Amino acid sequence: MSEVFVARRERLRDRCAAAGNAAAVVSHPANVRYLAGASPHGGVLLLGPREDTLLCAEAPTGQPPEGRLDEALRLRVLTGAGGDPAVAAAGLAVEQGADTLAVEENHLTVARHRALGSVAPRLRLGDVGGAVEQLRLVKDDEELSCLRIAAEITDQALGELLESILVGRTERHLALELERRLVDHGADGAAFPTSVGTGPNSGRGGHRPGDRRVEEGDFLSVGLGATYRGYRCEIGRTFVIGTTPADWQIELYDLVFAAQRAGRETLAPGAEYREVDRAARHVLDSAGYGEGLVEVTGHGVGLEIDEDPQFAAAAMGKLDARVPVTVEPGVHLPGRGGVRIDDTLVVRPEADGGPELLTITTKELLAL
Amino acid sequence: MSEVFVARRERLRDRCAAAGNAAAVVSHPANVRYLAGASPHGGVLLLGPREDTLLCAEAPTGQPPEGRLDEALRLRVLTGAGGDPAVAAAGLAVEQGADTLAVEENHLTVARHRALGSVAPRLRLGDVGGAVEQLRLVKDDEELSCLRIAAEITDQALGELLESILVGRTERHLALELERRLVDHGADGAAFPTSVGTGPNSGRGGHRPGDRRVEEGDFLSVGLGATYRGYRCEIGRTFVIGTTPADWQIELYDLVFAAQRAGRETLAPGAEYREVDRAARHVLDSAGYGEGLVEVTGHGVGLEIDEDPQFAAAAMGKLDARVPVTVEPGVHLPGRGGVRIDDTLVVRPEADGGPELLTITTKELLAL
Numbered sequence: 001m002s003e004v005f006v007a008r009r010e011r012l013r014d015r016c017a018a019a020g021n022a023a024a025v026v027s028h029p030a031n032v033r034y035l036a037g038a039s040p041h042g043g044v045l046l047l048g049p050r051e052d053t054l055l056c057a058e059a060p061t062g063q064p065p066e067g068r069l070d071e072a073l074r075l076r077v078l079t080g081a082g083g084d085p086a087v088a089a090a091g092l093a094v095e096q097g098a099d100t101l102a103v104e105e106n107h108l109t110v111a112r113h114r115a116l117g118s119v120a121p122r123l124r125l126g127d128v129g130g131a132v133e134q135l136r137l138v139k140d141d142e143e144l145s146c147l148r149i150a151a152e153i154t155d156q157a158l159g160e161l162l163e164s165i166l167v168g169r170t171e172r173h174l175a176l177e178l179e180r181r182l183v184d185h186g187a188d189g190a191a192f193p194t195s196v197g198t199g200p201n202s203g204r205g206g207h208r209p210g211d212r213r214v215e216e217g218d219f220l221s222v223g224l225g226a227t228y229r230g231y232r233c234e235i236g237r238t239f240v241i242g243t244t245p246a247d248w249q250i251e252l253y254d255l256v257f258a259a260q261r262a263g264r265e266t267l268a269p270g271a272e273y274r275e276v277d278r279a280a281r282h283v284l285d286s287a288g289y290g291e292g293l294v295e296v297t298g299h300g301v302g303l304e305i306d307e308d309p310q311f312a313a314a315a316m317g318k319l320d321a322r323v324p325v326t327v328e329p330g331v332h333l334p335g336r337g338g339v340r341i342d343d344t345l346v347v348r349p350e351a352d353g354g355p356e357l358l359t360i361t362t363k364e365l366l367a368l
Numbered sequence: 369m370s371e372v373f374v375a376r377r378e379r380l381r382d383r384c385a386a387a388g389n390a391a392a393v394v395s396h397p398a399n400v401r402y403l404a405g406a407s408p409h410g411g412v413l414l415l416g417p418r419e420d421t422l423l424c425a426e427a428p429t430g431q432p433p434e435g436r437l438d439e440a441l442r443l444r445v446l447t448g449a450g451g452d453p454a455v456a457a458a459g460l461a462v463e464q465g466a467d468t469l470a471v472e473e474n475h476l477t478v479a480r481h482r483a484l485g486s487v488a489p490r491l492r493l494g495d496v497g498g499a500v501e502q503l504r505l506v507k508d509d510e511e512l513s514c515l516r517i518a519a520e521i522t523d524q525a526l527g528e529l530l531e532s533i534l535v536g537r538t539e540r541h542l543a544l545e546l547e548r549r550l551v552d553h554g555a556d557g558a559a560f561p562t563s564v565g566t567g568p569n570s571g572r573g574g575h576r577p578g579d580r581r582v583e584e585g586d587f588l589s590v591g592l593g594a595t596y597r598g599y600r601c602e603i604g605r606t607f608v609i610g611t612t613p614a615d616w617q618i619e620l621y622d623l624v625f626a627a628q629r630a631g632r633e634t635l636a637p638g639a640e641y642r643e644v645d646r647a648a649r650h651v652l653d654s655a656g657y658g659e660g661l662v663e664v665t666g667h668g669v670g671l672e673i674d675e676d677p678q679f680a681a682a683a684m685g686k687l688d689a690r691v692p693v694t695v696e697p698g699v700h701l702p703g704r705g706g707v708r709i710d711d712t713l714v715v716r717p718e719a720d721g722g723p724e725l726l727t728i729t730t731k732e733l734l735a736l
Contacts, residue, residue, distance in 0.1 A: 041574075063576045103478070110473035110481045110495075127478075172551055180544045206409075208431045 004142065005070040009035050011135055012128075013047050021102035021126045022049050023093040025116075027086050028107040030303040031132035033230055038067035044085040045073075048096040055085035055092070064188035067230050090116045094123055102126040133308055137300065138322045144346060146231035147301070147324050150187070151344055151358035153226040154235050157181035158361050166368055167216060167241060171196040171209035174222070182226045191225035191232030192305045202238060203330050203338020205294055216242040219249060219337040220368070221330075225305065225344075232305045234326050235359040236342025240367045248336075253365045256331055256339040259283035260363075263297055263311070263327040267347050267355040273315035280329040281313075289331045298327040301344055323347045324358070372510065373438040377403050379503055380496075381415050389470035389494045390417050391461040393484075395454050396475040398671040399500040401598055406435035412453040413441075416464040423453035423460070432556035435598050458484045462491055470494040501676055505668065506690045512714060514599035515669070515692050518555070519712055519726035521594040522603050525549035526729050534736055535584060535609060539564040539577035542590070550594045559593035559600030560673045570606060571698050571706020573662055584610040587617060587705040588736070589698075593673065593712075600673040602694050603727040604710025608735045616704075621733045624699055624707040627651035628731075631665055631679070631695040635715050635723040641683035648697040649681075657699045666695040669712055691715045692726070 012035065016024045026032055026045040033039035035047075036054050043056035053074040054060075060075070062068050069075065078088055086108065093101050101120075103113065105127040117125060139147070157178050166174070175194040182190055197207035202219035214220060218241040225234040238256075240249055263280030280297045284290060300307035301324050309317055309325065319325075325347065330340030341363060346356040380403065384392045394400055394413040401407035403415075404422050411424035421442040422428075428443070430436050437443065446456055454476065461469050469488075471481065473495040485493060507515070525546050534542070543562040550558055565575035570587035582588060586609045593602040606624075608617055631648030648665045652658060668675035669692050677685055677693065687693075693715065698708030709731060714724040 061576065063578060065576070105478035105482070108478050110471070110476050110478055113478045114473070176548045176551055180548070183540055183544060208429065208433070210431060 002070050002072040004140070005035060005037050006072055008135060009047055009052055012131060015131045016047065016102045016128065019102065019126060021100045023047055023096070023098035023100070024102040024128055025086055025089045025093070026104060026128065026132060028104050028132070031104070031136075033067055033303055034132060034136050036073055037070040038062065040066050040069075042085060044089050046089040046092055048093055049098050050096045053089070053092060055089050057083065057085060065227070065230070084112060084115060086112055087115050087119050090120045090123060094120045098123065100124045100126055102128045104128045104132075106130065130308075136302055137308055138320050139302060139324060139346075140322075143231060143302065144322065144324070146229045147233055147344070147346070148358055150191070150226045150228035150231050150233040151235070151360075153182055153185040153187050153228060154224060154233055155359060155361045156185045157226070158222065158224065158235060158237065161222075162239070162366065162368060166214045166220065168213055170211050170213050171198055171201065172211060174214070175209040178222065178224050182224070185226070187226035187228055188230070189227050191227045191234060195221070195223035197221045197337070200335055200337050203332040203340050205328070205330060205340060214241055217246070219339065221338075221340050223340065223342060230303050232301055232303070233324075233344040233358060234301060234305060234328070234342055235344065235361060236328055236330075236340045237361060237363070238339040238341065240365060243367055245365060245367055250365065252331060252333075253339050255284065255287050255289070256329060256341055257363060259329040260327055260341040260343070263329060264343065264345060264355060267319065267325065267327070267345060269319055269321045269347060269349050271319045273309045273311055273317050273319065274313055276319075276327065277311040277313055277315065280311075280327065284329060284331060292332075294330070297329045298325055300325050319347045321347055321349055370438050370440040372508070373403060373405050374440055376503060377415055377420055380499060383499045384415065384470045384496065387470065387494060389468045391415055391464070391466035391468070392470040392496055393454055393457045393461070394472060394496065394500060396472050396500070399472070399504075401435055401671055402500060402504050404441055405438040406430065408434050408437075410453060412457050414457040414460055416461055417466050418464045421457070421460060423456050425451065425453060433595070433598070452480060452483060454480055455483050455487050458488045458491060462488045466491065468492045468494055470496045472496045472500075474498065498676075504670055505676055506688050507670060507692060507714075508690075511599060511670065512690065512692070514597045515601055515712070515714070516726055518559070518594045518596035518599050518601040519603070519728075521550055521553040521555050521596060522592060522601055523727060523729045524553045525594070526590065526592065526603060526605065529590075530607070530734070530736060534582045534588065536581055538579050538581050539566055539569065540579060542582070543577040546590065546592050550592065553594070555594035555596055556598070557595050559595045559602060563589070563591035565589045565705070568703055568705050571700040571708050573696070573698060573708060582609055585614070587707065589706070589708050591708070591710060598671050600669055600671070601692075601712040601726060602669060602673060602696070602710055603712065603729060604696055604698075604708045605729060605731070606707040606709065608733060611735055613733060613735055618733065620699060620701075621707050623652065623655050623657070624697060624709055625731060627697040628695055628709040628711070631697060632711065632713060632723060635687065635693065635695070635713060637687055637689045637715060637717050639687045641677045641679055641685050641687065642681055644687075644695065645679040645681055645683065648679075648695065652697060652699060660700075662698070665697045666693055668693050687715045689715055689717055
């Protein structure tokens with residue numbers, strides 16, 4: 001496994017060198033994990049001119065959620081309270097002869113940046129920018145297989161819930177049960193706070209589960225995902241409670257389903273991000289639901305649940321093969337509820353069978 | 369309720385003005401919540417020369433975990449993707465005639481700070497520093513009553529677990545069950561990831577629950593806490609599984625108990641932070657367990673689980689009345705396990721009965 005991390009660090013080192021930086025400090029946890037195999041709490045990675053070092057305030061545990069550290073990496077555990085590993089990393093870069101150091105300006109606070117500058121005043125500080133996030137976009141086989149397992153766990157947890165009695169139970173309880181089932185099936189934990197919305201709360205993306213109980217005739221929306229070895233996926237489904245859905249429910253469901261399918265069908269290497277958004281949005285727009293839609297109809301997933309790319313009207317860029325994304329349009333009618341359908345898929349060329357659907361729970365409108 | 373938030377903002381405004389800043393942007397979620405009653409995702413608070421405004425990218429939901437927004441506050445929901453509420457706040461400050469603006473350098477990233485500077489190049493940017501965190505140190509009646517309820521919920525969840533069969537269950541399951549019980553009893557959620565350590569894992573502060581099952585003769589350590597209306601508390605207890613604890617278990621337990629009591633007994637207005645640490649640490653040191661102890665034996669709690677003060681050897685400062693803190697020494701013997709005992713207490717003067725213990729679960733060594 002070590003070669004993978006060495007190669008990733010080499011690619012980042014090349015990018016930093018091209019921008020005139022002799023060394024780099026990576027502090028964003030998901031980026032540290034991508035490059036070092038693990039992200040111990042507060043740990044910071046120095047790509048030094050001579051040696052790469054992971055600096056942290058406590059010894060790594062090697063357990064989820066932090067992952068297993070690349071053994072080829074030098075580890076330095078700082079002793080004494082209050083030491084900032086990023087500041088120590090800057091000192092180490094100077095010791096190794098660096099005169100320039102790139103930092104993650106998107107993640108490092110102003111105060112830490114200042115501390116770093118004052119410990120090594122002759123060091124010229126540059127910006128790593130989104131370089132690690134860009135490296136993380138296209139996933140390798142190992143990463144994709146973690147995502148597949150995460151999706152399998154997610155489908156299992158959701159499938160079991162559907163077999164249980166739902167009427168009378170609160171959103172909060174259903175969400176907790178889903179999270180327990182994720183862990184039962186081997187997840188490190190939930191990829192994001194599980195969302196369960198019933199009745200008027202259904203169809204809202206990030207709805208926080210509350211005390212409302214499931215009633216006959218409700219729409220029930222769930223959004224959940226497992227984390228497996230750090231990789232996070234996402235599924236969203238909407239069901240109807242009772243024997244027969246009402247006409248408005250069937251219509252709304254069919255519409256959101258059509259929008260989600262339209263979005264999925266655009267997924268291909270070379271497709272523009274905004275094209276995916278436009279395809280899904282157009283279906284809802286044409287039916288008169290354009291107002292009040294959320295601004296993003298999908299996004300990348302990986303070590304974070306919300307990564308690049310973003311499927312939005314103003315998003316710039318084109319999809320590559322091996323990029324895992326969500327497609328998740330939804331419509332929420334205030335006071336009545338709504339529908340959200342969300343899948344995680346991997347972009348693949350048509351020749352390889354097109355987009356690979358990871359979350360395979362049925363998208364038929366089930367009446368539970 | 370609104371007066372509370374208005375008064376808190378007034379105090380912060382005075383501090384900023386004293387430092388020469390006409391306006392302030394607060395972006396750290398716990399600080400936003402303290403001053404505005406709620407912290408919608410990504411929301412930023414502007415204390416303007418003319419008016420205070422909460423800016424956010426999405427409309428607040430008013431549900432846990434974000435809280436309920438102070439109605440006296442102006443709300444501005446930004447439309448269009450990609451807008452940074454902190455940058456919009458700086459623009460608004462300029463519109464209101466501010467020429468200086470304090471930001472939270474401890475929390476704001478370098479990239480956002482730069483964006484803020486470039487949207488309003490004539491605005492002189494200052495630093496809020498830890499001003500809001502300082503205001504948050506001493507709690508009012510409302511805050512203390514939330515903490516009391518959080519502690520009550522925590523005690524209930526733990527008490528129920530103790531009545532159930534433990535042998536054969538995994539750390540992971542016990543942790544999930546505790547979190548479910550917290551929510552059952554009315555918590556917004558867990559205050560921090562619940563820690564359950566069995567056998568060799570017992571006694572380690574932040575141990576992440578794994579697949580190890582509880583066995584006869586084990587030490588079992590749990591660390592958990594509820595969040596209630598945003599306020600977080602913490603309890604830690606260690607038990608023995610089986611009928612009779614071994615001699616080494618009794619000795620180690622008595623020692624950690626004595627250390628924790630020594631720490632608790634120093635809690636009083638005017639006591640130095642490091643004095644609390646020293647009192648607890650001294651007991652363990654004298655018994656030969658000084659090596660390998662964690663560097664902090666307790667900390668403040670409130671809207672965050674780890675706030676000021678810190679009880680550590682190098683900590684500077686003195687306790688005030690109405691400051692809620694934890695006292696949580698522990699000893700972990702590699703390969704064998706250990707003991708950690710953790711309470712949340714509120715500092716009170718001797719005349720008012722001394723420190724108020726919020727987490728009242730027994731600290732006798734229970735054999736379960």
